[in-house]
Amino acid sequence: GAVVSQHPSWxxxxxxxxxxxxxxxxxxxxxxxxxxRQFPKQSLMLMATSNEGSKATYEQGVEKDxxxxxxxxLTLSTLTVTSAHPEDSSFYICSASKRGLAYNTDTQYFGxxxxxxxx
Amino acid sequence: GENVEQHPSTLSVQEGDSAVIKCxxxxxxxxxFPWYKQELGKRPQLIIDIRSNVxxxxxxxxxxxxxxxxxxxxxxxxxxxxxxxxxxxxxxxxFNQGGKLIFGQGTELSVKP
Numbered sequence: 330g331a332v333v334s335q336h337p338s339w340x341x342x343x344x345x346x347x348x349x350x351x352x353x354x355x356x357x358x359x360x361x362x363x364x365x366r367q368f369p370k371q372s373l374m375l376m377a378t379s380n381e382g383s384k385a386t387y388e389q390g391v392e393k394d395x396x397x398x399x400x401x402x403l404t405l406s407t408l409t410v411t412s413a414h415p416e417d418s419s420f421y422i423c424s425a426s427k428r429g430l431a432y433n434t435d436t437q438y439f440g441x442x443x444x445x446x447x448x
Numbered sequence: 449g450e451n452v453e454q455h456p457s458t459l460s461v462q463e464g465d466s467a468v469i470k471c472x473x474x475x476x477x478x479x480x481f482p483w484y485k486q487e488l489g490k491r492p493q494l495i496i497d498i499r500s501n502v503x504x505x506x507x508x509x510x511x512x513x514x515x516x517x518x519x520x521x522x523x524x525x526x527x528x529x530x531x532x533x534x535x536x537x538x539x540x541x542x543f544n545q546g547g548k549l550i551f552g553q554g555t556e557l558s559v560k561p
Contacts, residue, residue, distance in 0.1 A: 333491075361547050372537060372551045373492065386546070422491065426547045434499070435547050437482070439491040 330356050333425045335440030342413055343448055349409045350443045352423030358403035359425035360435055364396070367420040367442075379406045413447045420444055450475040452540050454552025462560055467528050469555045471538035472520040480541040481521045482549070483512060487534045495536075496523070528559045 332355040342348050352362055361380050365373040377385045377398050385398035397409040406425075410417055422442040426435040451474040461467050471481075479500040484492035498505045498512045498521065505512050509528075514521040525532055535556050539549040 363548070370556075372553050375548060375550075378546050378548055380546075420489075434480075436494065436497070437547065437549060438494065439484075441491045442489075444489075 331425075331427045331436070331438040332356050333423065333438045333440040335423055335443055337443060338441060339444040339446075341446045341448065344414050345412055347409055347411045348413055348445060349407055350421055350423075350445075352406045352408070352425065352440050354404045354425040354427070354438075357425075357427045359406075360428050361426045362400060362406040363424045363426075363437065364398060364406075364408050365422045365424065367422060369420075373422065376408075410445065413445070415447045418445055418447045450478060450540055450542055450550040452538060452550050452552040454538050454555060456555060457553060458556045458558070460558045460560065461528050463528060463530060465528055467523075467525045467532070467557055467559075469523045469536055469538070469557070470520060471522070471540075471552050472518075473540040473550075474519065475540070475542055476516075476519060477543050478540040479543045481512070481514060482539050482541075483510075483523050484537045484539065485534045486537065486554075492537060525557075528557075530559050530561050533557055533559045 334353045336351045364376045376391045377387045379385045379398050379400040381400045387393045400406045423440040424437045454471045482497035485495045486492040509526045511524040535554045537554050538552040
């Protein structure tokens with residue numbers, strides 16, 4: 330199997346506070362983890378790519394100081410939304426890459442997502 | 449960078465009919481093309497994928513075709529059922545880009561009983 334969990338599944342916070350979201354690969358070690366944001370009725374927008382033990386690579390337009398990513402182990406990555414504002418309200422989804430048998434045959438499996446609402 | 453275009457944005461079919469969703473990509477270095485199904489409020493689920501060394505792949509009622517020359521790939525669902533109703537996303541992955549996927553805009557499929 331390839332199970333990815335995410336915690337919490339939803340969170341409501343006040344404007345100006347920080348929120349941490351955890352992403353775990355439960356039954357495999359992830360070569361890479363990814364963080365996406367999805368607005369209602371829109372596609373998945375990649376925010377950053379995360380590798381264990383190294384700094385995350387952020388996509389253009391994503392503020393690295395606002396969306397802090399820590400990749401502590403091969404099974405855990407965290408996303409912290411700092412000083413959250415209402416415009417940060419969204420569905421945040423992580424994914425984890427499971428290594429395939431052959432070179433460059435990794436498959437991405439998604440977590441269940443975290444619904445963030447900033448009041 | 450890579451750009452993936454997906455059409456149509458919405459698709460309504462009668463139960464039992466076939467559904468086809470098409471995607472085009474811009475970078476010829478892309479070598480892996482997965483399709484994900486996402487039900488409302490849930491995670492995207494991988495339903496089928498194809499690699500650039502293959503032209504077609506089938507799994508029961510679902511098939512994917514790839515035309516590398518034209519840089520497009522399609523999802524085919526036969527004998528559609530109401531439980532196939534969901535949003536479907538295509539994606540493309542560049543070779544040696546750390547596994548990064550670029551997603552299409554999504555197709556909302558509605559299967560009417």
